[in-house]
Amino acid sequence: MNILYFLICCSMLVALIFLAAFFWASKTGQHDDVYTPGVRILFDDDPQSEKSEEDHFSS
Amino acid sequence: MGNKEHTILRTVCFHCGEDLPALRYQLDDKEFCCAGCKGVYKILSENNLCNYYAYNDNPGQRFNSDSRLEYLDEESIINQLIDYRQGSSSIITFYVPAIHCSSCIWLLEHLYKINPAIFSSRIDFLKRQVTINFNHDEISLRQLVQILIQIGYEPLISLQDVVKENKNADSKALIIKIAVAGFLMGNVMLFSFPEYFGLSGLEQQFQELFGWLNLAFAIPATFYCGRDYFLSAITSLKHKHINLDTPLALIIAVLFFRTAFEVIFKAGPGFADTLTGLVFLLLMGKWLRQRTYHHISFDRDYRSYFPIAVTTLANGKEKPVAINDVKIGDRLWIRNGELVPADAILMKGNACMDMSFVTGESEPVHKVLGEIIYAGGRQTGEAIELEVIKPVSQSYLTGLWNNENYHADRSKQNFNDSVAKYFSLAVFIIAFASAGYWGFAGNTHKAWSAFTAVIIVACPCVLALSTPFTLSAILSVFDKKGFYIKNTDAVEELAKCDTLIFDKTGTLTSSDSAKTTFKGSLSSAEKVLVSSLMRNSTHPMSRHILSELNADRFYTVADFVEIPGKGLHGTVNGLSIYAGNLSLLPSHLRRVEGNGVHIVIDNKYLGSFSVEQQWRPGLKELISTFDNKFKLQVLSGDTDKDEKTLRAIFPAAATIAFKQSPHQKLSVVLAHQQQKLHVMMLGDGLNDAGALKQSNFGVAITDNINNFTPGCDAIMKGSALNLLPAFIQLSRDGLTIIKISFAIAIAYNLIGIYFAVQGTLYPLVAAVLMPLSTITIICFTTLATGFFAHKRKLK
Numbered sequence: 001m002n003i004l005y006f007l008i009c010c011s012m013l014v015a016l017i018f019l020a021a022f023f024w025a026s027k028t029g030q031h032d033d034v035y036t037p038g039v040r041i042l043f044d045d046d047p048q049s050e051k052s053e054e055d056h057f058s059s
Numbered sequence: 060m061g062n063k064e065h066t067i068l069r070t071v072c073f074h075c076g077e078d079l080p081a082l083r084y085q086l087d088d089k090e091f092c093c094a095g096c097k098g099v100y101k102i103l104s105e106n107n108l109c110n111y112y113a114y115n116d117n118p119g120q121r122f123n124s125d126s127r128l129e130y131l132d133e134e135s136i137i138n139q140l141i142d143y144r145q146g147s148s149s150i151i152t153f154y155v156p157a158i159h160c161s162s163c164i165w166l167l168e169h170l171y172k173i174n175p176a177i178f179s180s181r182i183d184f185l186k187r188q189v190t191i192n193f194n195h196d197e198i199s200l201r202q203l204v205q206i207l208i209q210i211g212y213e214p215l216i217s218l219q220d221v222v223k224e225n226k227n228a229d230s231k232a233l234i235i236k237i238a239v240a241g242f243l244m245g246n247v248m249l250f251s252f253p254e255y256f257g258l259s260g261l262e263q264q265f266q267e268l269f270g271w272l273n274l275a276f277a278i279p280a281t282f283y284c285g286r287d288y289f290l291s292a293i294t295s296l297k298h299k300h301i302n303l304d305t306p307l308a309l310i311i312a313v314l315f316f317r318t319a320f321e322v323i324f325k326a327g328p329g330f331a332d333t334l335t336g337l338v339f340l341l342l343m344g345k346w347l348r349q350r351t352y353h354h355i356s357f358d359r360d361y362r363s364y365f366p367i368a369v370t371t372l373a374n375g376k377e378k379p380v381a382i383n384d385v386k387i388g389d390r391l392w393i394r395n396g397e398l399v400p401a402d403a404i405l406m407k408g409n410a411c412m413d414m415s416f417v418t419g420e421s422e423p424v425h426k427v428l429g430e431i432i433y434a435g436g437r438q439t440g441e442a443i444e445l446e447v448i449k450p451v452s453q454s455y456l457t458g459l460w461n462n463e464n465y466h467a468d469r470s471k472q473n474f475n476d477s478v479a480k481y482f483s484l485a486v487f488i489i490a491f492a493s494a495g496y497w498g499f500a501g502n503t504h505k506a507w508s509a510f511t512a513v514i515i516v517a518c519p520c521v522l523a524l525s526t527p528f529t530l531s532a533i534l535s536v537f538d539k540k541g542f543y544i545k546n547t548d549a550v551e552e553l554a555k556c557d558t559l560i561f562d563k564t565g566t567l568t569s570s571d572s573a574k575t576t577f578k579g580s581l582s583s584a585e586k587v588l589v590s591s592l593m594r595n596s597t598h599p600m601s602r603h604i605l606s607e608l609n610a611d612r613f614y615t616v617a618d619f620v621e622i623p624g625k626g627l628h629g630t631v632n633g634l635s636i637y638a639g640n641l642s643l644l645p646s647h648l649r650r651v652e653g654n655g656v657h658i659v660i661d662n663k664y665l666g667s668f669s670v671e672q673q674w675r676p677g678l679k680e681l682i683s684t685f686d687n688k689f690k691l692q693v694l695s696g697d698t699d700k701d702e703k704t705l706r707a708i709f710p711a712a713a714t715i716a717f718k719q720s721p722h723q724k725l726s727v728v729l730a731h732q733q734q735k736l737h738v739m740m741l742g743d744g745l746n747d748a749g750a751l752k753q754s755n756f757g758v759a760i761t762d763n764i765n766n767f768t769p770g771c772d773a774i775m776k777g778s779a780l781n782l783l784p785a786f787i788q789l790s791r792d793g794l795t796i797i798k799i800s801f802a803i804a805i806a807y808n809l810i811g812i813y814f815a816v817q818g819t820l821y822p823l824v825a826a827v828l829m830p831l832s833t834i835t836i837i838c839f840t841t842l843a844t845g846f847f848a849h850k851r852k853l854k
Contacts, residue, residue: 004265033184
């Protein structure tokens with residue numbers, strides 16, 4: 001049963017890591033704007049401009 | 060049967076979606092309503108940014124900008140605006156009111172395509188802010204703002220950008236506290252589970268370890284997360300009154316000490332689970348109460364209306380100077396459409412002041428040389444020279460804001476705080492009584508445990524939670540209907556209102572739907588002549604008239620002259636045309652009366668255009684629903700030209716006053732408050748800012764929520780005004796819901812107290828009872844709010 005001591009330490013450590021991660025996220029402003037990134041991710045990349053015609057003709 | 064139905068194709072502007080006038084601007088087979096929209100499209104298509112139109116139909120907004128940007132070249136002003144500068148790159152944040160859809164985000168985040176000197180730009184959509192990182196060696200701040208203006212996103216640069224107030228720190232600290240409290244609660248629950256399910260003899264060694272661990276977790280929960288409750292309780296006791304935080308602080312303290320006692324003396328498992336759970340839930344309630352809706356900014360006051368810089372004259376040379384640096388004796392050069400930032404004396408020029416910002420009076424006021432012009436006036440007409448007699452911060456307008464009336468503590472006692480007193484009293488009586496009972500029976504151990512158990516179990520935690528939950532649910536209902544309230548406390552104020560004071564201009568009338576009417580007659584040929592003349596002017600009146608006439612062709616105008624503040628004249632097809640006010644007309648025609656734009660063609664007087672504000676629709680029905688329930692009053696800064704109309708709308712008992720100065724409005728509100736009335740003031744802006752701020756519940760009514768808003772408790776879209784009775788009703792329902800949930804909480808507490816007074820309250824009971832009652836209350840308030848919102852037809 002002494003293994004429980006070790007396990008308790010492990011669980012506390014993991015929980016603390018998560019807490020620290022939350023602090024870091026909060027500090028770097030990840031919770032400041034929770035709306036815009038959701039819109040931003042829906043934007044398409046720009047369509048490639050149509051230069052292909054000219055490229056095929058070697059002048 | 061013989062009726063033929065015509066389908067009318069109404070085409071709209073490709074850029075902004077407004078209806079097209081008869082004369083159109085065309086480019087790439089697309090039609091635009093004005094040169095501005097066409098210009099924006101041209102820039103976007105040249106830079107390969109037409110995706111802008113892919114995400115939304117007609118995402119643009121019509122705008123006409125005539126801002127002067129010279130001040131952005133001044134080093135001192137640049138330094139005030141810029142957030143950060145290093146090497147050759149600068150970072151600046153602009154507030155852009157025009158941001159309204161996903162296309163805006165797309166376009167403003169692709170600024171680098173327009174000018175490679177812009178490294179990156181990011182938008183915060185809800186705050187309507189764009190943060191731009193640019194190379195200041197290659198592009199000046201002024202050019203950057205010019206680019207934004209060209210694509211139709213003019214940033215609003217005002218005094219607010221310079222005088223920043225940081226309000227974000229408080230909410231961040233609270234979120235960190237919530238995170239810590241949640242972490243502690245989770246772990247304590249984990250270590251308490253063995254206690255709940257019982258430990259076999261083998262595991263006795265762990266019982267002690269878990270006890271100590273729980274105590275260790277209880278320390279930060281009490282002294283870090285719960286600190287604010289102690290501080291608040293101490294200050295309120297110093298002021299000799301009890302608020303809700305007092306019993307909460309007491310309970311947290313009792314829980315902590317009893318837990319410490321039980322763990323150290325091995326007397327039991329302690330109440331660490333209840334303690335951490337309580338602190339976590341309390342902080343959640345606090346966060347709900349603080350959470351405001353980001354798309355409305357309530358902290359914009361007169362500073363957002365004032366420009367950041369003003370042109371001064373020194374030795375005959377114009378120089379932009381930051382407003383804060385304007386000193387007494389400075390000569391200011393105020394052009395057409397610019398705002399007078401400080402009280403000043405007119406030295407030169409013909410001042411024609413639009414004081415609507417201060418008085419609500421829309422007709423411009425003429426001032427003579429040597430007269431004092433108060434801050435907040437807008438010059439219409441030629442440029443004038445002024446000498447400052449008061450610095451900006453002492454001016455008339457800022458005086459309205461910083462009026463000492465507001466510093467008088469209105470001691471807003473909300474329902475919670477008033478109940479807290481009796482609640483604490485009752486708990487103490489029960490606690491002492493049960494302790495006394497066991498003490499007399501000679502059982503000191505039981506006496507002590509009964510005393511602490513009563514205090515623990517009779518926790519007003521539910522009370523602290525039901526209010527924020529109910530009121531924030533109501534806030535979100537209001538929010539969807541275009542009624543934005545500052546915070547939850549204001550909802551309670553709204554429910555108590557018994558007196559309604561309306562401002563007239565912009566509140567009872569709509570500022571958007573001004574109607575242009577023509578007294579007289581114009582033939583269609585004459586209409587074209589007038590339109591041709593008007594087309595050359597940028598004055599709002601000319602624009603109104605031009606859209607009213609909607610001519611399909613124009614002639615060229617010769618000898619065009621625009622006299623600012625007076626009117627226009629020119630020659631079209633050999634006919635001389637005058638349009639403007641009386642002083643401009645040839646003398647033999649000055650026999651007519653009245654304001655507005657008079658039209659004279661070829662020495663023949665034809666009539667006059669006047670712009671009239673429209674009453675908001677449904678006003679009469681709205682006012683009649685208030686009759687007999689509220690005391691009604693109208694305070695207008697305007698002349699009494701609408702008295703008849705208002706008398707017909709309002710009941711006989713209502714008082715109607717005209718030509719009220721801002722200070723008079725303020726004193727009316729104060730007088731009502733001295734009669735112990737709860738005043739709700741509905742106004743549109745600055746000229747009643749003082750009254751709005753002083754009233755118990757000030758509502759700023761606006762047709763464009765991005766506009767400047769004064770210090771008020773709520774902002775309402777003009778279209779939502781008709782729902783006002785339902786809003787008031789729902790806020791009253793909210794208070795009822797809180798009272799019912801209070802009754803439910805009492806019922807739970809009685810069950811707990813039944814065990815507690817016997818001294819047999821086991822920690823498990825406390826640990827189960829608290830979340831159970833909390834969940835019940837949250838479900839009840841949510842369902843009840845939804846039910847009432849349906850009943851009042853707000854959902």
